[in-house]
Amino acid sequence: MSTTEQQALNELAKLAQQSGLQVSGGKIRRTSSRFCLGVEHGDYNGTALFGVGTDRFIWMAYKPNGTDRVRLLSGNFPHDGLVEFTLGTVPSPKSAAIADTWARFPFGVDFILRRAGFKLEQGFDAVLWGNIPGGGMSRSASLAINLLLTFFEVNGLAPRNEMDVVDLAQAVENDYIGSPCGKLDQIMIYFAKDGMGTYYDPKNRKISYVPLGQGALDFRIVSLDTGTVRPGLEKSTYRVRRAECEQLAALAKPDFGITCLADVKDAALYQKIMAHFGPKYPNLCERLDYIFHAQQRFYQMMDAWKRGDIETVGRIFRQDGVGLRDDYKISGPELETMCDIARAVPGVLGERMLGGGDKGASGALVRAEAVNALQAAVDSAYPRSRPAYADKYAMHVCRVVEGVKVLPGL
Template sequence: MPQPIPADVREKLSLLAKEHHLDVHGGRVRRSSSRFCLGVEHGDYNGTELFGVGTDRFIWLAYKPNQSGRVRLASANFPEDGLVDFPVTQPPAPGETPDSWARFPYGVSYILQREGHKLGGGFDAVLYGNIPGGGMSRSASLALNLIETFLECSGVEGVVGMPVVELAKAVENDYIGSPCGNLDQIMIYFAKAGMGTHYKPSDGSVDHVPLPDTADEFRLVSLDTGTIRPGLEKSTYKVRAAECAEMAELCRGPFGIQTLGDVKTVEQYNAIRDAFNERAPHLVKRLKYIFEAQQRFDTMLSAWRAGDLTTVGQVFRQDGYGLRDDYEISGPELEAMCEIARTVDGVLGERMLGGGDKGASGAIVTPSAVEPLRAAVNDQYPERCPDYAGKQNVHSCSVVDGLTLCEGL
């Protein structure tokens, strides 16, 4: 059964369609979720296993095929960009577009055709999202939503599973210029309500891990710092990805590894640390985070299977310390949120989320802790980070499906 659309979202989409004379009524609405990574953050480009969930901050895209052969769409989140309008088969080439959200529909058209998918169906569309910027994968959510829409409106069938993930990753890597891995796309595309998604790069498998009925209730909370994070191509993320690739290359010959995720044993880690600590201490620190996060991964996964959210939270917190101290990809506002969260009873664990530097931190909390956490953030964050006073936000999230068709407008 199609999911209902919140009344305020329906109104925003309808008004936007009317403003730009877009014919979407009687069409479909696709909803794509955000994501919350429980481990290993930054593990995707390092070859580790991944685990996370879809969360209920969404992008809604209302669309309807047209007969013009053109894609015409507008975003309620970026009204200053107006109407994006181009022939479905003729997007601008990479690097020929301004730095705006319009790069995503252009990029989807470009990548789909590059990969041999025949496009021909134009469509009108309007979209609106309430995913916080930075940390919950707004860009991956948008790319996946658009890919499904382009394929459907052109009558392209049979593109499902990991190929869709790889297409979304290619949009960001090859068109946008963002050096992301595939964690965000996997965690959104495969997300199922009430379940965690477990990805194993060794065989490309995806498993869904339900929480037992005995698990206590909990909430996943996004702690939006109000900061604006530039794209990953302009952030510390790009530097860390390059550093990890450099460390893997240094180890390839003497230690026979391809990625940092291949370092599985204490003996391996100690040998690499001893070999490179004097020569490249910063690279050893990057490996230290990945190695220790992998060591904690099975503990976290077992705790999730057992419904032990206290242990899941403890692992989440320890990962946060590693991201802060060893991976060095957090930021002052992100850590201010974590420090505030640690003062609130019922917060089981907290750390920065996503690409780093700016954006949002996250916390795993008991339901009764949500409002005390919100009050603590609103009371303390403006003092700690006065440049962003009043821009902070606290979003309490549940575990949901990643891609869903909703009621039409």
């Protein structure tokens, strides 16, 4: 057992003892974070997706309690205290009562499952602890998936199809919480396999697994946590960018026949739309500029991954970062400070912001022998550039792991 896994079990045991929640003899469900290799912000624009599960997790120890009540305690949000509710009696969606509490996730899972026709009768006790950074590695999707699978299990239920958990987890955030997320995070966590890349084809909503080609150089996936915390997609630039992309797709549909920006794959069509809408909607066209070119690079990246050409994967990862910063305008100052530091370190193959944007974490693909140099550079430069976060930032060297795993209980 790893040191981190043991720390998680110790935290869960401590929470159970402090709260009196009855989880001994139950199970522990562990859900991962994710690292997107492409196309970041492509999910709600209709592009194909590729990424991996990474070893920053949420652990939840749980056990049915023989009642119709759910009782939970999170070690990451201790000020919220014990969250307790009767199944079927949760606050209204998007209400002020849930705006600032992590309890909106278990409330949302109850609401969405009932709305979908699932019958919930069995409550449970649970304690949770996690080490996923507060932005960029999909903590919210990991939590929603963990809770959904637990509600399913203790009530003797099962998803209706392969994508059901993904769709339900998205609905928790979209329809109950009010966060306009796509499906990227849920897909990359729920379907993640140890040592494999996960490819999602939006045309047929199918998953396939892509091994890294033989002969790839020894590299590491690194998350650069800026110490900042994004308040939620519903309160971020993400909401604005998504609305802009949907606006341009709607404007272009009558004359150009597209339903989403990913439909613009042909260079001639791209040029026509840019020429037509550029003078009046330059900001919307910048969003298309990023999606179009990122989609072109995506297939180059996939070919490179299959060949084991991590240098090319890293170069494209870096190019996507420039597009996210300059064309999509979804990054943030602390995220770009981390990228600037990483870019100057020999052996860093590529770097960019991760996730929804504004705050949270950047990411990098790094030669194994350059990891220590990157850590030294971050430790030296980031606190000087961002002194407000000098005691909050962190660098996480990640492994590619299974997205969902059930472990023996406490």
